[in-house]
Amino acid sequence: MSGARIRAVVVKDWIELARNRQVLLPIVLLPIVFALWLPAVLIAATRRPEAMERIGFITTYLEGLPAPIAADPTRALVEYFMAPLFLMIPVVVATILATAAFVGEKERDTLEGLLFTPVTDRELVAAKIAVSWVPAVLVTWLSTAVYAVVVSLMATPWRHGWAFPNATWLALTVVIAPLVSFFAIGCIVLISHRASTLQGAQAVSGLLVLPVIVLIVSQAAGALAFDRRVVVVIGVLAALGDVLVYHLAVRRFDRDRVVTRL
Secondary structure (H helix, E strand, O other), X not given: OHHHHHHHHHHHHHHHHHOOHHHHHHHHHHHHHHXXXXXXXHHHHXXXXXXXXXXXXXHHHHHOOOHHHHOOHHHHHHHHHHHXXXXXXXXXXXXXXXXXXXXXXXXXXXXXXXHOOOOOXXXXXXXXXXXXXXXXXXXXXXXXXXXXXXXXXXXXXXXXXXXXXXXXXXXXXXXXXXXXXXXXXXXXXXXXXXXXXXXXXXXXXXXXXXXXXXXXXXXXXXXXXXXXXXXXXXXXXXXXXXXXHHHHHHHHOOHHHHHHHO
């Protein structure tokens, strides 16, 4: 019975989100930029020395990598440089959907009716997380598939003795992306208790991308390479964070307090 109630909430929210162009536009643009346009530009640049010189951060990044990795600029950019950039997709998509699904309902005055249904607090939190988590993961997986096609067509890794996606990218897509998107959504659920407007929630939730930006900047500066060790560390931290934020979200959710703030 609880599963049916959760599914009902999820389907209702998906229908409302599908009608919101402000929500759908960035979700469509993100894969186009990170899975199609950017990798195509970077791979093409590695084939032209003059382009490499104009894009200064690529040279700086390659100089900071171990020699065996830096020896193949195309592979270095495809396997290492793009990895933290792809984490932007599940985090941003999850953040957009979660703020629209929870805080957006306050603005549309549709949350109060939901709070008076037989759905329990735990079911409601689980449903709101599922509304954002499932699309965020699916968009990430689709983006990875598109990215793999771009890499195969433009970089032709099989001709140079390497394969893509490799084990690190599979772990990033199948394990890390779902974990970090769940963490982002859990944080939005916690923020939503105090946020009264969608814009206010989005402004605060923008802080969730800061760790990803730090990884991107560190990569561009050559301070680290996004290898298996980094993936394991991020995975462990994200898993622990998921357990914590879900526990806090369920524990702190009080429908009576939410109703009084509507």
